[in-house]
Amino acid sequence: MVTESRPSEARAVGLRDTAEPGRAAPPPPRTRGGSRALRRTYSSLFYLPAGIIYTVIFVVPTVMSFYFAFTRWTLFDAKFTGLDNFRQFFSEQALRSGLWHTVVYAVVTSGLKVVLGMLLAVLLTSSIRIRGLLRSLVFFPVLVSTVAVGITFSVLLAPDTGLVDTVLSWVGISGPDWLGNANTALISVALVDVWKGVGLATVIYIAGVLSIPQDYYEAVDVDGGGAWQKFRNVTLPLSRPATFTVILLSFIGGLRSFDLIWTMTKGGPGFSSDVIASVIYKEYQAGFFGLATAGNVILFILVTVIVYPLFRYFNSKEVDL
Amino acid sequence: MRGVRRLSLEIAAVVVGLALFVIPFVFMFLTAVKTVDQSLDLTFSWPTSWPIVQNLKDVFSARDFMLVTAFKNSIILTVVSVAVIVVLCAMVGFVIQRRPGPLANVANLLVLSGLIIPPAIVPTIWVLQNLGLFKTLPGLILVEIAFGMSFSVLLFRAFVAAIPRELDEAAIIDGASAFTLFFRVVFPLLRPVTITVILTQSVFIFNDFVNPLYFLPGDENATVQLTLFNFQSQFSTQYNLLFMNIILVTIPPLILFIFFNRKIVSGLTAGAVKG
Numbered sequence: 001m002v003t004e005s006r007p008s009e010a011r012a013v014g015l016r017d018t019a020e021p022g023r024a025a026p027p028p029p030r031t032r033g034g035s036r037a038l039r040r041t042y043s044s045l046f047y048l049p050a051g052i053i054y055t056v057i058f059v060v061p062t063v064m065s066f067y068f069a070f071t072r073w074t075l076f077d078a079k080f081t082g083l084d085n086f087r088q089f090f091s092e093q094a095l096r097s098g099l100w101h102t103v104v105y106a107v108v109t110s111g112l113k114v115v116l117g118m119l120l121a122v123l124l125t126s127s128i129r130i131r132g133l134l135r136s137l138v139f140f141p142v143l144v145s146t147v148a149v150g151i152t153f154s155v156l157l158a159p160d161t162g163l164v165d166t167v168l169s170w171v172g173i174s175g176p177d178w179l180g181n182a183n184t185a186l187i188s189v190a191l192v193d194v195w196k197g198v199g200l201a202t203v204i205y206i207a208g209v210l211s212i213p214q215d216y217y218e219a220v221d222v223d224g225g226g227a228w229q230k231f232r233n234v235t236l237p238l239s240r241p242a243t244f245t246v247i248l249l250s251f252i253g254g255l256r257s258f259d260l261i262w263t264m265t266k267g268g269p270g271f272s273s274d275v276i277a278s279v280i281y282k283e284y285q286a287g288f289f290g291l292a293t294a295g296n297v298i299l300f301i302l303v304t305v306i307v308y309p310l311f312r313y314f315n316s317k318e319v320d321l
Numbered sequence: 322m323r324g325v326r327r328l329s330l331e332i333a334a335v336v337v338g339l340a341l342f343v344i345p346f347v348f349m350f351l352t353a354v355k356t357v358d359q360s361l362d363l364t365f366s367w368p369t370s371w372p373i374v375q376n377l378k379d380v381f382s383a384r385d386f387m388l389v390t391a392f393k394n395s396i397i398l399t400v401v402s403v404a405v406i407v408v409l410c411a412m413v414g415f416v417i418q419r420r421p422g423p424l425a426n427v428a429n430l431l432v433l434s435g436l437i438i439p440p441a442i443v444p445t446i447w448v449l450q451n452l453g454l455f456k457t458l459p460g461l462i463l464v465e466i467a468f469g470m471s472f473s474v475l476l477f478r479a480f481v482a483a484i485p486r487e488l489d490e491a492a493i494i495d496g497a498s499a500f501t502l503f504f505r506v507v508f509p510l511l512r513p514v515t516i517t518v519i520l521t522q523s524v525f526i527f528n529d530f531v532n533p534l535y536f537l538p539g540d541e542n543a544t545v546q547l548t549l550f551n552f553q554s555q556f557s558t559q560y561n562l563l564f565m566n567i568i569l570v571t572i573p574p575l576i577l578f579i580f581f582n583r584k585i586v587s588g589l590t591a592g593a594v595k596g
Contacts, residue, residue, distance in 0.1 A: 039420075040499060041419075041489060041493055041499050041502065042415070042416045042419045042420035042499070043416070043499045043500075044416070044424060045499075046412040046413060046415060046416040046499075046503070047412075047413055047416060047417075047424070047428060049409050049412070050409040050410060050412065050413045050470060050474075051413075051428075053409070053463060053466055053467050053470075054431065054435070054467050054470055056448060056452075056463075056467075057445065057448065057449075057463050057464055057466075057467035057468075058435060058440060058445075058467045058468070059431070060444075060448055061440065061441045061444035061445040061447070061448055062434075062438060062440070062441050062444070064441070064444045064447070064448075065441035065443075065444045068443065068444055068447075073443075075443075075446070075447055075450060123334055128331050128334065128335075129331060129335075130335065134334075134335065134338050136578075136582060137338055137339070137342040137343060138338065138342055139582075139586060140342070140575075140578060141342065142589075143524050143528075143574040143575075143577070143578055143585070144528070144571055144574060145527075145528040145530070145546055145549070145570050145571065145574070146528065146530055147530050147546050147549050147550050147570075148349075148549065148567040148570050148571055149345075151549070151553050151563065151567060152345055152348065152349055152564075152567065153345070155348075155352075155363050155560075156345065156348065158363060161362065161363065161364060162363070163344070163348065163364070163365045166364070166365070195341070200589060203586045203589065203590050204590050207590045252436070252437060255439075256439045258531055259530040259531055262530075263530075263550060263553075277439075280442060281534075281535075284442065284443055284535075289443045292442070292443050293441065293442075293443045293444060296439065296441045296442060296443070296444075297441075299439050300438060300439060300441070303437060303438065303439060304437070304438075307437055308437070311437075
């Protein structure tokens with residue numbers, strides 16, 4: 001009985017936990033007078049202005065997208081065409097590959113952000129000199145405009161004369177045309193994305209690592225373990241909440257990503273670095289509003305299908321920690 | 322022996338860190354201050370002459386002082402959106418935390434959806450078109466407000482939880498109305514998190530490229546990110562000016578970073594962990 005009820009309870013608590021960190025405050029008395037006073041003090045009117053803007057600009061378009069995705073649409077009139085848009089999305093090679101690229105991009109960027117963010121956090125919480133400066137350096141790109149980063153790196157990654165290829169040639173490697181080659185374009189943009197975003201993963205990990213009590217490390221010392229044991233048996237398992245956060249954030253960001261790809265390759269060469277978001281923009285520009293909206297719905301489903309289970313899973317795990 | 326190994330490891334880490342994270346910025350700066358001719362080959366080299374002031378003048382006056390308009394638009398966009406976000410989200414964060422119930426559950430669900438769901442772009446354009454706000458600055462401001470809400474509400478909600486309820490009760494007993502309580506008593510206490518929200522949202526909105534691209538397109542009346550993007554395709558031979566433009570766009574976040582580094586980092590990690 002008890003063991004059976006635990007998982008569902010854990011999940012409920014987990015969801016509650018992220019939903020309302022304010023649960024620590026005692027619930028107000030449930031008498032009639034109390035709840036009326038409550039209603040007057042914590043008036044629902046506080047929701048109103050934000051609610052109106054959010055509903056009109058975010059909720060309504062999201063709901064309506066499930067209608068417009070099934071139409072041929074000119075913004076002024078919409079003709080219902082059933083599943084045509086979706087059929088087109090999955091039958092055209094250029095569009096279908098965008099779906100695959102989106103997943104690859106999200107997996108590569110979030111995987112690298114997890115690994116590199118973790119390593120950088122361990123390095124930058126150790127007693128290394130000038131770690132304050134290094135932390136700042138790693139974090140600063142997070143705040144720089146994506147367009148600026150994109151333009152700069154397309155120049156740095158230029159074939160032969162670009163700085164990256166120049167440095168590679170010193171050690172005898174002739175670097176590829178990173179952005180001009182269909183095989184490397186998507187990965188190159190993903191690597192620049194990691195360069196720009198790893199700082200955020202790092203500071204999240206640093207917060208996680210710093211919250212680990214020193215006792216655990218001392219226990220490893222007592223047992224005669226070295227730095228590797230400390231990392232493997234203390235840091236790694238105990239920074240799991242940070243890992244979940246980094247994975248979730250970079251997955252959500254990676255699946256939607258548009259600006260860096262659009263600045264660096266515009267989805268090219270050919271369609272080799274097109275992702276759903278860039279396909280949506282191209283269809284929109286070409287005037288295929290229904291098709292663009294279908295792309296939005298597909299992205300919505302993809303994000304929900306991948307992120308929601310992760311979210312539930314992470315929440316249920318966090319209780320076990 | 323251990324010390325030597327440690328030191329060399331440290332030096333290696335520092336050198337790699339500098340190479341990866343400083344050189345791109347040095348490259349931006351060096352290219353921005355070169356002459357047109359020298360900037361053309363786009364190599365990493367020392368400028369032969371330093372026409373900094375001339376390049377600055379040129380980049381501002383290029384295309385009929387478009388950059389000046391763009392900066393004006395970006396500043397209006399950022400300031401107005403952030404101001405509205407702060408007031409509205411503080412209000413929501415307050416009731417959502419103080420009064421659990423069905424309404425708060427719906428609100429919490431909407432906040433989470435806002436973090437996860439990618440906005441439906443063309444339907445948003447359709448809504449703005451019907452309101453007569455498509456391709457206008459007020460329309461874009463509304464979009465930035467709506468898309469920035471979830472993150473800000475999360476930050477405010479977490480902070481409100483740390484303010485004792487007894488304070489509300491005392492104010493109510495003293496005869497304060499709901500709005501006096503919030504604006505006179507609670508809101509001033511939210512100052513630390515308000516600053517965090519202002520900093521993070523300013524950087525997000527100032528740097529935003531996607532929403533201006535869709536909702537305030539064009540060249541004449543654009544934001545700085547959009548003019549920078551267009552500059553890339555239209556003036557592909559004046560790389561010194563292109564990079565001067567990049568430097569100018571990077572300076573505002575750099576200033577915030579220098580003064581509020583800790584605050585920004587703690588805001589982003591707190592918001593991230595809560596979400």
